[in-house]
Amino acid sequence: MNYRTYNAEDFLFDESFRQWTSGSSAQAADFWEQWLIQNPDRADVVRQAQELVRALNEHYQDDATDARFTSELNRLMQLAAERRDADIEPPIQALPQRSWWRWAAAASIILMAGLGVWLYSRTSIPKASPDSYAQLTKTAVLPLQEKVNTTNKPINVLLCDGSLITLRPKSRLSYPQHFKKTSRTVYLNGEAFFDVARNPAKPFLIYANQTVTKVLGTSFLVRAYEEEKAVTVTVRTGRVSVYTKQDFEKAQQSGLRRTEGVILTPNQQMTYNLIDRRLQKALVEKPTALMPEILNREQVFEDAPVAKVFSTIERTYGVKLIYNEEDLSACLVNLTFFNENLLERLDIVCQTIGASYEVLDGQIVISSRGCK
CATH class of the missing domain: 2.60.120.1440 (Jelly Rolls)
Structure with a gap:
């Protein structure tokens, strides 16, 4: 069989091609994948035919039998023929063979256009969602x-x-x-x-x-x-x-x-x-103070337990700081804050006591070995 002369609709009628596209036959997959390697110039036609096969399979779901598939394709071809009779006038003094090829070309165009619109309506235009x-x-x-x-x-x-x-x-x-x-x-x-x-x-x-x-x-x-x-x-x-x-x-x-x-x-x-x-x-990327006016005046900590500094930061920004209070109980700091944002304040504190921090699940986790 000369598959090289196949048009997209010919592929659609081929049972082994449909089996390959739906993944139901390893033998068909081996054949068509090898054939595609040998005929790379036919890739676009094959891809178009595969999209239509998948669309029809999705449409019929559990009822996507070969008989049903072939019946639907024949119906579409019949519609193409009817469309041809209505819209395409036969050429005057045309030879029978030339009439056939004109019909075949027209039917092919109509079929693929019709299936294309049908495919687009099912894959590109979402159905009204109950959550919309x-x-x-x-x-x-x-x-x-x-x-x-x-x-x-x-x-x-x-x-x-x-x-x-x-x-x-x-x-x-x-x-x-x-x-x-x-x-x-x-x-x-x-x-x-x-x-x-x-x-x-x-x-x-x-x-x-x-x-x-x-x-x-x-x-x-x-x-x-x-x-x-x-x-x-x-x-x-x-x-x-x-x-x-x-x-x-x-x-x-x-x-x-x-x-x-x-x-x-x-x-x-x-x-x-x-x-x-x-x-x-x-x-959030740039945490803001719950009371911005606090940032407009100095906050001074002299020999203050670092837990007190962390508590002030939590109240200012409404964020949760997670740390081991026992490990940091001996940490006293001398700091002055003015206009620094949340992360800048954390950087200053952590550099002072030799700690580090990371943001996890919307919370800030502080790691430290403590102060001696």
Whole structure:
């Protein structure tokens, strides 16, 4: 058989070619891989045919039998012929052989174009996800109103509970005019800074691109553009819990009091990767002081236990420092801070006592052999 004269649709009808593409036959794989090495100029046609085979296999899934496959290809060829009859006029005084080749070429073009569109519709255009902003707002229990920022500057949105949301450009927020008695739920597509009014009796929930952020009252940033591959939540003050939407709703339905998620405190950040669906906590790149005015005046430590210095740093930035107090109990320092940021302060302290530090899971771990 002269495979070299095969067009893409010829490959589709070849059973051994389909077995190779689906990985169901080692013998077919050996043959076609060797054939492709000997015919590298046919690689593009082979690749196109393989994409169509995979698309059809995915479409039929468990019902992707050879008979079903061949039947569907014949149906598409019939459609191509009908399309040819309707749209392509036969040439006047054409020889039968030339008519056949014109038909074959036209049918091939129509078939591949039709399959190409069909493939594109199944692989390039995602189906409406139940976690998408459009679907969530469409199925919300309460009627929603939407605020869309079409400007190039942030705009403020004041909610009925007193919470203030700063909506960034190209972002949209949907929220009810009045919240339910048990919770406050909003939906975000884009980026927004939330300054949530505290109300322990009514948790504030933000649904954004497969995640749910739950707070009682705090300030934080959420970035969740649907065209991006990650969601980030950055906390400025207070405490925030972040969950995957699937875990959060599963816990709600089962009545669990505790839900597996990530707890964030000031200067911590959660990233949810939509590809591997994993929540990861880290320290923000540039931690800021909870009370910036503290940085504008000197902080002097004279013969002070290093544990006292670390405690001051924790209160200033809201971060957790992990260290062995017993090992550092003999360490006394003489230091003056003024305008240094968090990491610069840690560098100064660690250089003074001969220690080192690293950031792990949003916390700072300090290692030292102690002071003699």
